Amino acid sequence: GGFGDLFDLIEQAFGGGFPDWFTADRPSHGADLQYELTIALADVVTGTDTDLEITRQTECQRCEGTGAEPGTRPETCRACGGTGNVTEYRRTILGVMTTRRPCPECGGAGTVVRTPCSECSGTGVVEATQAVHIHVPPGINDGQGIVIPGQGDMPAGGGIPGDLHVRVRVQPHEVLHRRDQSLVMQLDVSFTQAALGDRVTVPTIEGEAEITIPPGTQTNDTVHLRGQGLPPLRGGARGDQIVILRVVTPTDLDDEQRRLLLELAARRGETIDPGDADKSLFDRLRDAFGS
Numbered sequence: 001g002g003f004g005d006l007f008d009l010i011e012q013a014f015g016g017g018f019p020d021w022f023t024a025d026r027p028s029h030g031a032d033l034q035y036e037l038t039i040a041l042a043d044v045v046t047g048t049d050t051d052l053e054i055t056r057q058t059e060c061q062r063c064e065g066t067g068a069e070p071g072t073r074p075e076t077c078r079a080c081g082g083t084g085n086v087t088e089y090r091r092t093i094l095g096v097m098t099t100r101r102p103c104p105e106c107g108g109a110g111t112v113v114r115t116p117c118s119e120c121s122g123t124g125v126v127e128a129t130q131a132v133h134i135h136v137p138p139g140i141n142d143g144q145g146i147v148i149p150g151q152g153d154m155p156a157g158g159g160i161p162g163d164l165h166v167r168v169r170v171q172p173h174e175v176l177h178r179r180d181q182s183l184v185m186q187l188d189v190s191f192t193q194a195a196l197g198d199r200v201t202v203p204t205i206e207g208e209a210e211i212t213i214p215p216g217t218q219t220n221d222t223v224h225l226r227g228q229g230l231p232p233l234r235g236g237a238r239g240d241q242i243v244i245l246r247v248v249t250p251t252d253l254d255d256e257q258r259r260l261l262l263e264l265a266a267r268r269g270e271t272i273d274p275g276d277a278d279k280s281l282f283d284r285l286r287d288a289f290g291s
Ligand SMILES: [Zn+2]
Pocket: 060, 061, 062, 063, 064, 065, 066, 067, 068, 117, 118, 119, 120, 121, 122, 123, 124, 125
């Protein structure tokens, strides 16, 4: 977390070594935990609340985190007198140098457990699986992280627990694709629908809606459903759903449909020569017999 970064910065400032006054009371930090949570795209609209089963190191209830069997107490370390550090003196040409390092007897804790707790073997922590409430805000992006402070591992011997990092994965929708706050979909329309206009029902993130395909629609024309997109993460109005229209040319005309289209073309003053390859068997037979 943020404090860890601060310590790193200070450590760099002091050339890699903490001054004694700084390390003396620095509590140990537990490990951060990484979890993943998958939500539906529809959950991005409203946000969602869920409980995650988290397995983490928690304070041992039997010894209340001391590591000592109930009825006993951790004793002050005799090697370091409870300071957790040992000081060594070295004589050099520059004078007497003193260095401090963590006490090897107690590992820097300042106390030793003579009778370890039977539940946690003296570590003061046990593994436990607990439900942790996760609030996912509306507008969250795929891959975005949520940090729940203090829900990581409790360090052995006590201290400050780490944080729980939850990476949110947003499941792709079958039809709707996210583009910032917009939800984009492609809709095929027939060439007659495109020419004449139509009203059709399309899926939305929360159900369905009727849209109007205007007469004279071209491929890549769009229809906007205002406010049917996604909300911004910081709060505010929802984006739009954008329906991109694609005009589909028929490939399966029968003879009657072909005749009607040729008639339409003639009425529109278009001169069309489909060529032999596009003629039906009926047309070719008719041409052959000159009927
Ligand atoms: Zn215990």
